[in-house]
Amino acid sequence: MLFDIFRNFIHYGFHFLMPIAFGYLFWRKNWKLAALIMIATMAIDLDHLLADPIFAPERCGIGFHPLHSFWAAVVYVVLLFMPSWKLKAIAVGCLFHLFTDSVDCYMGSLKKEMNSPITLSLVTEQCPLGMPNIKKPQ
Structure with missing residues (x-):
């Protein structure tokens, strides 16, 4: 629950x-519009x-949509080299969007790992100090 909120x-x-x-850092004069x-x-x-389905919570959108x-990211990188600051803002926004979704995919894989039966079976009983005893996988 706490992990999902985070x-x-x-x-x-x-x-x-x-x-x-980013708007304030890169385009201070026009930071609100950026x-x-x-x-x-x-x-x-x-x-x-x-x-199909439109939303699947377990699906990573990177490389799927x-x-x-990858090819969309190439286009976004090309936009970085255009002379217009607005096109550069679009490029930064799209590339950071991909980065953000990648972080979310990674965090989703961590959640799967935390909930896997293999991970849960490694914890056996509590030590006197409240720390779990970890047994080695066999």
Whole structure:
């Protein structure tokens, strides 16, 4: 439960708060507009509508959805080299979106690992100090 709260805080904090920080850091003169542009890159999640089911909590979107693919990332990197700061803000927003979703995928794999029967079977009984005795896998 606590892990899920932390995971969601990281995921949505990165999606909505980091663009504000990036906007202020990279485009101080236009930081509010830059932040809005980067938050608007959340629109790349519209590619989830192409999936069946649309939302699967155990699925990692990186490499699965078209706008979360390697080739989409290549396009986002190319946008970094365009002269317009707005295109650069779009690129940073999309690339950071992919990074954020990658972190979420990693945290999802940690949760699966924490809940796996193999991991749970390693803990046997409590030591006197409250620490679990760990037995080696056989």
